[in-house]
Every structure is written in C-alpha cells, then in structure tokens.
Amino acid sequence: MLQLxxxxxxxxFKYVVKIHTTKRCLGTRQILGEEDELQPNGRVFxxxxxxxxxxxxxxxxxxxxxxxxxxxxxxxxxPKTNIVIFAETRAEWLIAAHGCFKQNIPIVTIYATLGDDGxxxxxxxxxxxxxxxxxxxxxxxKTLLPSxxxxxxxVYMEDQLHKTDTVGFKExxxxxxxxxxxxxxxxxxxxxxxxxxxxxxGEYVSLGKVEAELKTCPxxxxxxxxxxxxxxxxxxxxxxxxxxxxxxxxKQGISNLQFEDLCxxxxxxxxxxxxxxxxxxxxxxxxxxxxxxxxxxxxxxxxDMGLVTAAFKLKRKDIQERYQHDINRMYAS
Numbered sequence: 157m158l159q160l161x162x163x164x165x166x167x168x169f170k171y172v173v174k175i176h177t178t179k180r181c182l183g184t185r186q187i188l189g190e191e192d193e194l195q196p197n198g199r200v201f202x203x204x205x206x207x208x209x210x211x212x213x214x215x216x217x218x219x220x221x222x223x224x225x226x227x228x229x230x231x232x233x234x235p236k237t238n239i240v241i242f243a244e245t246r247a248e249w250l251i252a253a254h255g256c257f258k259q260n261i262p263i264v265t266i267y268a269t270l271g272d273d274g275x276x277x278x279x280x281x282x283x284x285x286x287x288x289x290x291x292x293x294x295x296x297x298k299t300l301l302p303s304x305x306x307x308x309x310x311v312y313m314e315d316q317l318h319k320t321d322t323v324g325f326k327e328x329x330x331x332x333x334x335x336x337x338x339x340x341x342x343x344x345x346x347x348x349x350x351x352x353x354x355x356x357x358g359e360y361v362s363l364g365k366v367e368a369e370l371k372t373c374p375x376x377x378x379x380x381x382x383x384x385x386x387x388x389x390x391x392x393x394x395x396x397x398x399x400x401x402x403x404x405x406x407k408q409g410i411s412n413l414q415f416e417d418l419c420x421x422x423x424x425x426x427x428x429x430x431x432x433x434x435x436x437x438x439x440x441x442x443x444x445x446x447x448x449x450x451x452x453x454x455x456x457x458x459x460d461m462g463l464v465t466a467a468f469k470l471k472r473k474d475i476q477e478r479y480q481h482d483i484n485r486m487y488a489s
Contacts, residue, residue, distance in 0.1 A: 166257040169221075173214045181217040182247040186401040187316045195314075217251065220338060222329040223257030227341030231286060231332070235260035238282045242275065243290040248313040248334050252288050268293060276303045291315035294322075301326040311337055340351055351472070353383030353390070359444045361390055366445050367470070373435040375400040375428055378457050378464075381447055382474045382483055391486040392447035393479050394428065395456055404431065404489075419452035428452065449486035451479065 162168045186207035193203040212220065228424055229424050233239055239261050242248055256263050275296075279287065285306055289297065290313040296308055309330045312320060322331040334360045351363040364382045370379050370392070378395040398415050405411065418424050429450055436446040457463040463475050476483065 160222045163410045168323045169254055175219045176214040178213045179214060180211045181214040182250060190317060220251045221254035221340030222250055222258055223338045225345045226259040227337035228255060229259055230344055233261060233286050238262050238264050238284045238304060240264045240266055240284045241292060242287055243313060244268050272300060276300060279304050290470050291320045294320060298324055301329060335339045335393060344487060354385055355444060356386055356388045361445050364431060366441060369439040369441055370432055375431050380470050384487060387487055389448040391449045391483060393453055394450050395453045408423055416454050419454045425450055449489055450480040451486060
C-alpha cells in the first residue's frame with residue numbers, strides 16, 4: 157500500500173473504489189414490520205419482518221461519504237478536531253467514518269455498550285462538539301447532555317420504521333438527522349461546482365477555496381477571485397483592511413496618501429500582490445490558483461450594495477458586473 161502512496165484511509169478507500177466501481181459495497185436489509193413474540197419464560201422479544209437487502213456500490217458509497225463529510229464541515233466541524241461516533245456498526249456508520257476521513261477529521265469511537273459514566277468520560281476527554289449517534293441511542297443523550305457542555309450538535313442515524321423524537325433536549329443543542337447532513341453536503345457540492353473554473357492551460361481552480369485561504373491574510377477584508385477560461389491565470393477584487401494597508405504603505409515609504417488614494421496606487425497593488433503570494437505559499441495553494449493581478453476596492457461590500465447576501469456570501473455575478481471594467485484592465489495588463 158505504501159509503495160502506491162496509499163498512506164491515509166481516505167487514499168486507500170479511493171483506490172478501492174477505482175478497482176471495484178459498481179460492485180456491491182454496503183448492504184442494508186429492509187425492515188418491513190415488527191411484532192412482539194412471547195417467549196416460554198414470559199419475556200417478550202421484538203421480531204422483525206425482514207425484506208431484501210438494499211445495496212450501495214463502491215462509487216455510490218464514496219459519493220455518500222463525500223457528501224456526509226462536506227455536510228459535517230457545514231455544521232462547523234474543523235479538520236484535525238475530533239468527532240465522536242457512538243452507534244452500532246451499520247452502513248451509515250461506515251459512510252460517516254469515511255466522510256470524516258475525507259475531511260481530515262479524526263473519529264473517536266465509543267462503544268454503544270458503555271455505561272453513562274464511560275460515555276461522558278470518552279466525550280469529555282476528546283473535547284468534541286459534534287456526536288454522531290443513532291435513533292435507538294439518541295434518548296440516552298437527554299440525560300447525558302447536562303454533563304457534556306461542549307457538545308453543541310448531535311447527528312442521528314434514522315430508524316427504518318419509527319420517527320425519531322427530537323424534543324426535550326438541552327437548549328442550544330442542534331439535533332439533526334443523517335439524511336439532512338447528506339443533503340447539506342450535496343448542496344455544498346453544488347455550490348462548489350458553480351465556482352469551479354477551468355483555465356486555458358486546463359487547470360481547475362475552486363474560486364471559493366482560494367478566497368477562503370486568502371481571506372486569512374491580514375490585509376484582506378474581503379475578496380472575490382475571478383477566472384477567465386480563456387486566460388492562464390486568475391485575478392482578484394480585494395477589499396483591503398485599512399489598518400493593514402496603511403502599514404504596508406509605510407513599508408513602501410508612502411505616508412501621505414488617503415485610503416482611497418492608496419487603493420488606486422499601482423505601487424500598493426504590487427505590494428499587496430506580493431503579500432498575497434507569500435500568504436498563498438504558506439496555505440499551500442498552487443501557483444496557478446494565486447491571482448496574478450488585483451484591484452483594491454475602496455468600498456466595503458455590504459448587503460445594501462447588492463454585492464453580498466444577508467449572510468455575506470459573495471454574489472459573483474453582481475460583483476463581476478459592477479467591476480467588469482477593472483477585470484478587463486487586470487487581464488489587459
């Protein structure tokens with residue numbers, strides 16, 4: 157495996173998917189109904205009426221894992237931070253695990269047979285905010301949550317026959333189903349497709365990914381990256397932080413210009429491009445992902461301007477229309 161460069165569980169699963177593609181991967185037997193069965197000793201057992209197996213092939217399983225991982229990220233889970241899976245082994249358990257592996261999220265497995273003290277200890281020790289559990293085990297958390305102040309979200313795997321009771325939980329804790337997380341990940345995947353640009357040389361650039369990385373650069377207040385498929389590089393519209401822009405200006409020997417004039421200065425444009433390039437290197441962005449030209453925008457983008465939504469997500473089309481002249485200038489330079 158290591159000779160093939162398969163040094164993570166995510167890479168191993170992708171490799172297996174390429175080999176087995178449409179072969180059966182995960183099967184779940186359908187439950188058609190249940191009835192009580194009285195035992196000779198007087199105890200009552202639940203007896204299920206079982207149907208056929210429903211299968212996911214390897215490609216479908218990987219797609220589900222990809223969507224689940226993206227959905228978990230949408231819920232606020234960060235890479236390299238622990239997440240708990242507290243459930244019996246089932247198809248959704250494996251999909252959740254591989255979804256987390258795809259996002260570089262370590263999983264903590266807590267056995268469903270543990271007592272309350274063991275569960276509380278495991279969740280507290282690993283400092284998790286999100287717990288993945290099942291319909292059957294969810295009620296247990298009504299009594300455990302007061303002892304788990306860090307847990308803010310519980311994802312539960314649904315039951316085939318019964319609706320899950322999600323009321324009566326501690327205030328401020330989000331209870332969400334496995335299928336809802338999958339849908340969030342699917343929607344997120346669709347949003348990402350819309351911001352994917354293929355440059356002239358054939359490289360694909362995720363504009364949202366580049367923006368998310370460059371927004372962590374101190375001089376960037378907001379940023380919209382634009383890619384023309386007929387060109388070999390991207391350009392960016394940058395709303396700069398006034399404080400940091402003035403600090404960069406001083407390093408360039410400029411101390412007597414107003415903020416608006418700094419934004420119009422070619423010297424400042426070149427200085428900020430250099431800052432972005434150095435920051436992009438730290439973020440491990442590819443060279444073709446880094447904007448080769450920028451425009452420093454004087455106004456802060458607000459929902460009132462119609463350039464961002466109420467949640468401050470970029471409205472790309474409106475930004476492009478407003479700054480088309482600047483985009484043309486950047487590609488002409």
